[in-house]
Amino acid sequence: MTMIFRPLSLARRFAVVAMACAAASAAAPVRAQVPVQESPFLAKAVSEGALPAAAGRLPSEPLVVDLPDKGREFGVQGGTIRTIFTRSRDIRYMVVYGYARLVGWTGDYELAADILREVEVEDDRIFTFHLRKGHKWSDGAPFTTEDFRYYWEDVANNPELAPSGPPELMIVDGQPAKVTVLSETAIRYEWAAPNPRFLPSLADARPPFIYRPAHYMKTYHAKYADVEKLAETMRKTKSRNWAQLHNKMDNMYNFDNPELPTLQPWVNRSESNGQRYILTRNPFYHRVDAQGVQLPYADRVETEIAAGGLVASKVTLGESDLQVRSLTFSDAPVLKKGEPTGNYATYLWSNGAGSEIALYPNMNYEDAAFRELFRNADFRRALSLAVDRKAINKSLYYGLAKERAVAPLQRSPFYSDARAHAWANYDPEKAGAMLDALGLEARDGDGTRLLPDGRRLEIVVESAGERNAESDALELVAESWREVGVKLIYRPLDRDILRNSAYQGSAMMPVWYGWNNGIPTPETPPDDLAPVDQANFSWPMWGQHFQTRGKAGEPPAIAPAQRLLELHHAWMEARDEEGREAAWNEMLDIHADQVFAIGLISAAPQPIIVNNRLKNVPKQAIWTWDPGAHMGVHRMDEFFFQP
Template identity: 45%
Template structure:
């Protein structure tokens, strides 16, 4: 079956007719300029709005979205845990070549239009007159530069490019069709191409070539390049280019961007200031250029005191660094400060998941964890109702680690797989495995005579994890399993897992609990070394067989096979069927012991901040936290509302 998808930016979310554009642009020249830019406009260091916008900007019809057109101005403060978290502005800003709308449907954004033929040929049309934040034009040469001089350059891209750009190990054919159109084509389907462009950490295929060429050995004089390397304290030209071109973590204030706000602060710093991009490509239905808010200020603080600072009125928009355990404290802050606290639904497959490491170095436990009866027994022994009531005040849902009801792929049998609290059945399963002997303390004995003692490791970043583990310890004691907790820093925690030193860990469930069949099901198969239930198998997949070990458990092997089949699929029914098979295997095999999902994330905002949804889906992938709700449309009223 051959499919063809064509989308024009003018018919995106809330778009209005292009016939109105001339009037909007002329009006903008007269009265719709942001006051924040007045000084630059008077000095003529910045051209008028009609010369800054693309000929066909993306028009966001806010009223059609149930929101209100806003006013320019103001600063929004937020708190981050380290300088690295400037990347949140890339996630929140959510300017993508192709992005998701609030219904998780693809739409052109930076692009004016895109066309997909059978998911093998993708044609992208850029907006005529679109400009980077420094006023330089966005052209097909920027795509060509990134393709020829970055992706194909072995110094800059030694691994041959992202897996999302490769099909059967092969990169696509890149073509410039005309002044506004580029094309990427593969011999076989690449259904992951569009989702990777729309993701929270988007696949990069374009860059500001006019700026970046000065850091590239092909385009820069050798002596000048050496001087730039010395100035930026790097020893290799490739390291210089990578440092100056990093988009996801925007630490270079001089790097032109297409996002609604641009960083003006070089690290290290205790405060990062992002100011409006005067060339941003979106406008509202009244011709006002987005974003409405002039500045975002990111204040760096210790992660442990972000909740306290948030509750003390030091943030205007905060979800990062706070958790459900902080909700009561933050809600009380409404009585002291002009803030509002809402609860959004977390999109994780499970807010907390227990992950037996099928690659752990202990041979005895590795063999047990690979026996599905052990994983099912551990799951059945847990009283999820007690956890929900004690930790989540009964507001979550007992569930396996799987997709949420908001996903079109949801089925109740996935959510209900092996979650009933049934200690009797759990004991029966462990007896069947051969763990029927017990010591004087009532704990089971392994075949080698050791007591059945499991050490579960955690990065110790959440008191919620600790609360959950105290309850699970009691639940497992009733089936003869002793549970101990070990805490380590996140980096050490991950490296220990990848080395096989961790028996079991507590972490989040699957990242994307609201997928569509268009999204890659790789989270259900061993495809990455940060999947804590099978990191060594994931490393093997991620490295194309160069590192790690291939899975040797039949069900895990089947998941990899199905995931590869999805990558080769070209139609929605086929992809849906693959997703359903993978969800069925993943939940029935209990590769991740999910506990509670549908939990809630506090979102604090100043009472003046408008257009922030009262109810939203909160998660990294695919919603990009606030991203799909378009923070460039948030605005500050003069009074509290």
């Protein structure tokens, strides 16, 4: 059994080899090679007839994982992995960590089939999905192309459920996909022009779930549900209408409806807004190791909700087995000291974002004078030159991070020293001269520069206030900016308030990570680099304009941003790797020159604590949102407790 991509780029050829091997292993059912071992956790339910035996729960062609080939150990089932989140809504991160995707990134950051058995791609515009025969949802119902059809016809194209129509990913040149169900296990998506973002997006940390458990969701859909039962459910849940009820029960990413069937390795068994969530193994999970043991190895995941400031101390008390979230490098000394009592080891991974900390001059800021400054590349360049990155690295990271601009990391084929250090070397004299040339030479009594209208050059930097490293770094930026006559005012906000303020133009200069994807390849979409998403704090309203197809926001107002949009389109239309690589290179060069975001530091060490008995957790790895889904690409379902 092969997995086919056409056209085949070099990266894709390599991925095909890996996927073909995995598919070949899966093609010969594991039960024909070694007996499928029954889970002790599920044995009682099997003996009572509540569940079929293990061999009957797996797809006829499961995804077989030969762990030694990946440098890992075969494990045993059992145990509970404990972790800590800081908000009830963070239970959604178990969909990120679980990382069951139609196609997903491998540990080498190449695409491979996962939930799907095989994908055929023709000219990056025709995608034929082949499902695994016998694959089931977590409640035992068949997972078939009906689940894809239901989403497309009854959700994405239902004006009551999706007033804006199908997601932007499913629209190319203004035309939606043509979706054809070929059989119970085969479905085709087709566009007239290429859609190279389609497969990579399905592998995202927060993917577009283009399927739904139709058997469950139909009970909340006016087209299928019993009218009286639906009305009664609406009354009980205090829903205004059936669409509101459907959308409430349907959120596969939020993971807060324990009744909603899933394909993830663990199933949430707890109601939302609690202080503790219990997840148990999915009896019908599609992955199995080469010795016949169904994954995940861990029977349960238990998540506790605690204040962010308490996470490190709770870890040292032995209250977490696997913890990365809410830990920063500043916690490393405390974590290291607590290893004997906490019964864990502290590893240092590397952050995979384009920058660990980045400042975003909001070019859609509501104040006209500051907006004009932020849109001037020399102003942004001057601010970048005025940052003493060496002091930040030495003070906060003991020199272990990289003093660089927002740029691809060394793991990426697009890395270059020129991009990494563009306008990023500390040069306050040059920065001051550039600010003078912009007409900002006048200063008040304390040395702060004045705008032409007489106001002080005071820049308010807004933060989500969730990372001590941000506030500490900004203190150092404030010191170095003061030397060139720029005053920095730090204002922490709630994360949601920060985002909404930026989207509306009232946030002046948000601070966040750099690009999500710091290790881009020609095949990964350049969405971080173009004004195509309001979540990019450099140009939220320009992103809104693109996302809403002109219904909201405003079009890019400066030539470099307009060119980035053209290059994004060129990447979409490119028929080969060379065309996509060319688009990426020009976009990266524009960013290096224009400094749309001011990166402070890159490749910062990220502590992760691991219970001493928990195996298969890599000691060195990259921690990044996309591509990789934080823990997801490292396959948490393969972690196990040594007996």
